Amino acid sequence: MAFVWHKWLRKSIRFPSTSRALFTLKSDPSQEIIKSPPLLSLDLPDVWTSNSKYFDPPSIRECTNECSARVIDGKLVAEKIRAGIAAEVMRMKESIGKVPGLAVILVGQRRDSKTYVRNKRIACEEAGINFVMAKFPDTCSEDEVCEALSSFNENPSVHGILVQLPLPHHLDEEKILNELRLEKDVDGFHPLNIGNLAMRGREPLFIPCTPKGCVELLLRSGVDIMGKRAVVIGRSNIVGLPTSLLLQRHHATVSTVHALTKNPEQITCEADIVVTAAGVPNLVRGNWLKPGAVVIDVGTYPLEDSTSEYGYRLIGDVCYEEAVAVASAITPVPGGVGPMTIAMLLVNTLDSAKRAFNFS
Structure with a gap:
């Protein structure tokens, strides 16, 4: 399988630390829009204690068909978050007569990119956020x-x-991304945002939306991240790298599996939490997973499908039919991480507008 992955890939100013606060609805202060706290509040000292107990690595147990993973419904969670954002936008409009604004630059005619942008536009309109777009050939x-x-x-x-x-x-x-002003970098890709994410004692102005959505799904699913073994499959600047950094900030023990990793299935099957963002369909099979693991599938691969509304359908990195018999919880594709990415984009945009207007 690792060989197949290699072949596939060949083809194919520091800011105030508390500015990224939890948003709460004024009508119901207990209703948090997002669960994840500011990263500085998570920082703990590394105090090592000796442990001389003999470590016996657990054997990889056979999975059975008796268990079935709980489906983590990202669409439902995202809808709840977006409802909270819409209430905050309305409160802002009524209080100061201002609303957040999001601008998107779309280049080319990629069907998946056009679909993603269309979904972002719809989400903004539903939340009351102004949306503008510049399109280029x-x-x-x-x-x-x-x-x-x-x-x-x-x-x-x-x-x-x-x-x-x-x-x-x-x-x-x-070059293009470096032209983007840091205070408007709601995608969280600016080097200073990534750098502050990587450093203990620092708070990025924005956390990249997909990693932020993955962690939010884990928190809302009651998954304890601290001290757990996590494997992130893929090391892209957009998803894999920042996801690894964010999980470390939540005190997981993180390993990264990539296209040159030897025996990736052996490493992955030791993980309590698996986040996969390779973009390789059905890469992760059931025997890659530790029984009871939580699986977050970020991968999306379009398959031609004339019966689908847009002429294609999406599948993920995980062989879903096999994984549900082994994992304790899993995100579907579509309907898992995708809606959460958009919801986190709206959260970041609202955060930016609140900062610009000094609105709390």
């Missing part, structure tokens, strides 16, 4: 994209900006 220049980005940077009614990735190969992704 595949053949556009870097200067055109950077000019649009600069315009959004200077627009005071725009509080969050995202460039829909991936970009066409002729565009310098790093």
